[in-house]
Amino acid sequence: MALKQSAARLLDLTPKGNNNVPMSRLSFKTFCIELYADHKSMPSNEVHALFEKKGILQMLDDDYDMLHGHGFEYVIHDIDQILENGGL
Numbered sequence: 001m002a003l004k005q006s007a008a009r010l011l012d013l014t015p016k017g018n019n020n021v022p023m024s025r026l027s028f029k030t031f032c033i034e035l036y037a038d039h040k041s042m043p044s045n046e047v048h049a050l051f052e053k054k055g056i057l058q059m060l061d062d063d064y065d066m067l068h069g070h071g072f073e074y075v076i077h078d079i080d081q082i083l084e085n086g087g088l
Contacts, residue, residue, distance in 0.1 A: 029061065054083060054087030
């Protein structure tokens with residue numbers, strides 16, 4: 001439930017526009033960093049460094065077409081699983 005509230009709060013901060021236009025790759029990665037930072041109560045710059053070190057940023061870019069359509073809980077769960085296994 002808290003993840004949905006965090007996502008909703010972050011979505012309220014995003015520019016409003018055509019909801020049918022997919023999020024850009026950069027916006028998607030930024031959103032995932034901010035959402036994960038909120039999920040783990042970490043500063044976003046530390047999450048960015050962690051994602052870069054563990055290959056998560058590249059995965060978010062490589063798998064963008066598949067991931068951006070999934071729910072936030074799914075993406076965060078995937079990231080948690082990858083990090084628990086030491087990264088990519």
